[in-house]
Each structure stands twice: as C-alpha cells, then as structure tokens.
Amino acid sequence: MSAHPAQPSPGPAAEPEPTPAQIRRWQTYLADERAEAAVYRALATKREGEERDILLALAEAEKRHEAHWLRLLGEHAGKTRKASLNSRMLGFLARHLGSVFVLALAQRSESHSPYSKDLDATATMAADEAIHEEVVRGLATRGRNRLSGTFRAAVFGANDGLVSNLSLVMGMAGAGVETHLVLLSGIAGLLAGALSMGAGEYVSVRSQRELLDASRPTRITLTAAKALDINANELVLVYRARGMSQAEAEHRAAERMGTFDCDCNPSFSLQPDDESEAPAHETIGTAFGAASSSFCFFASGAIIPVLPYIFGLSGFTAIIVSAVLVGLALLATGAVVGLLSGAPPLARGLRQLLIGYSAAVATYLLGLLFGTVTG
Incomplete structure (x- = not known):
C-alpha cells in the first residue's frame, strides 16, 4: 500500500x-x-x-x-x-x-x-x-x-454677590417701590456686602493662620535640651505630645540631647523635625489676598442684578433682564467650580442656578406680600 x-x-x-x-x-x-x-x-x-x-x-x-x-x-x-x-x-x-x-x-x-x-x-x-x-x-x-484659598473667597464672594443682590432687587421690585429706589438699594447692597465680605474674609483667614502658627512647634527644644536632666527627660513628653510613639520620642530626645544609648529603630532619624520652618499653609491663602478677592468678586457679582436699572429699564422688564443676567453668571461660576473639581460643569452650573433662583423667587414673593400688606 x-x-x-x-x-x-x-x-x-x-x-x-x-x-x-x-x-x-x-x-x-x-x-x-x-x-x-x-x-x-x-x-x-x-x-x-x-x-x-x-x-x-x-x-x-x-x-x-x-x-x-x-x-x-x-x-x-x-x-x-x-x-x-x-x-x-x-x-x-x-x-x-x-x-x-x-x-x-x-x-x-x-x-x-x-x-x-x-x-x-x-x-x-x-x-x-x-x-x-x-x-x-x-x-x-x-x-x-496654590489657588484654593483665594479661589474659595473669589467664588464665594461672586456667588454671594449675585444671589444676595438679586434677592434684594427682586424683593424691592416685588414690594412695588419706585425704580430709583430699587437702584439705590442695589448699589447700597453692593457696597455694604462687598465691604462686609472683605472684612469678614480678612478676619477669618488671619485668625485661622494665627491659630495654626500658635500650634507650630517652637525652637525651644533646640535651646533647652542641653540643660535638661537626662534622668528625668521631659523632652520625651514633648515629642509624644506631638504624636510620636514612645520609641520615636526617646530616639528624638536622645538626638537632641546628644545621647544615643536608647535601643531605637535607626529609621526614626529619617523623620526630620521641622521646628525651624513655618508651614506654608498654601490651602489657606493670605488674609489680604482672600479679602481683596472677596471684595472684588462680590462687587462684580452684585453689580449684575442692578445693570438693567442702571441702563434705565424698569418694571417687569428690568426684573426679567436682571434674572437672566444673574442666571448666566451663576451657570458660569458653577461650571468653573465643576471644572476645577473634576466634576461635570453643567451639573454644578445648574446647581448654582437652582440655589440662586430659589432665593430670589422666595424674596420676590415676600416682597409682593409685604407690598400687599402695607399698600
């Protein structure tokens, strides 16, 4: 085969x-x-x-x-x-x-x-x-x-200016007061709010920075260590109070006092003691920067609701134009916050819009009620 x-x-x-x-x-x-x-x-x-x-x-x-x-x-x-x-x-x-x-x-x-x-x-x-x-x-x-402290004050200031002054203008318009009084109230609200925001931010940030500075370790351990009683070493208590374990505190105290007879982990020496340097406090920002940002952004937000009255509009037309302008600004600031936080910008913008309009509508209805009762 x-x-x-x-x-x-x-x-x-x-x-x-x-x-x-x-x-x-x-x-x-x-x-x-x-x-x-x-x-x-x-x-x-x-x-x-x-x-x-x-x-x-x-x-x-x-x-x-x-x-x-x-x-x-x-x-x-x-x-x-x-x-x-x-x-x-x-x-x-x-x-x-x-x-x-x-x-x-x-x-x-x-x-x-x-x-x-x-x-x-x-x-x-x-x-x-x-x-x-x-x-x-x-x-x-x-x-x-790097920008969170000042940015926080700026966003908060702008939104507060938009919402508070729109609510003020809507409330006054709802009460039926004359156009020039609505404009005067809006300008007064702008100035009062901007000054208040600026002063409040300055005091807040300054106080927070002073509180953190008061909590920062001093250099006293560097100067007093040599004179301490080695057998009654309170220096260990200093480091334990700062959050170190007993072994870490004993090793650090031995370094400060020039004695290395403790049985400690050598890796403890790799943890520097930053007594000589003040923390940067980047996330807080400077008091003046926060105050100036808050003042300027509150004013820039608060001027928008009164723009229709500045350009001579009155009545229901001025209210609608003011609401539309503020709505666009709220959408923009909300979107910016969303972008920086990595969140959906549209969702954040709509959230800002809903909050702002809710406050304005509530104030307008209260103004209508007040105008009806006193009329």
Missing part, C-alpha cells in the same frame, strides 16, 4: 480584516492619543522641574498607545482623522492657557477613557489610562492648592 503524501501543517491564522467601523474608531483613537501627547508637551513648556518631567513622561507614555493603534490599522494608518472635540479643545487651552483648568479637564478626560470597554484595546492600556488619571489628578491638586 502506497503511503499518502504528508499534508502541510496549517500556518498561523491570519487576523480578520477590520470592519470599516473599527477602522474609523481606531483612527480616532490614534488621533486622540497624538492630541493628548501634544497637550502634555504643551503643558510641559509652561512648567519646570519635577512637574515638567512628569508631563513629558505622560506624553511619552501616550506614544505606546499610539503604536498599538498604528499596528492594528496597518495599511489604513495613512488616512488620518480629526481628534475628538474634547481633545482638540484641550490642545487649544494647553497652548494658550497652560493652567490648572487644563489639568482639571485632562483629569476628567483620562477618567472617561473608552479603553476599559473596548476589546480592541489591551488591558495594559486601560490600566495606563487609570494611572494617568491619578498622575494628572496629583498635578492638578498642586495647582488647586
């Missing part, structure tokens, strides 16, 4: 041809990766030191993702598509702003990566995007900390 010729072993299965929908999606991903890398490089040009190095490392990481989509696209990689609108907007802002707002937007963009749900992306790529979000969150947090 003749032997049958040996059959050739099957080679590796060829990858299936991608569908047009896949090609379009991969081309968009490729454009987005290139756009995101460009965003990080643009931000890096406006930073220095460690932050610059981190941003450049993020841009380099995006190249790995870019290579993945280039490999999948193969011959289709030559046809380029526009990046998503979000990526293009980020690129524009990064080139022209380079601020914490861009980092906050980038953080939000990284958190909405589609790779975790796309089978064409690798698990490593999805994990990379999650880590990138945390990296950008850390960089954005640094920026938030």
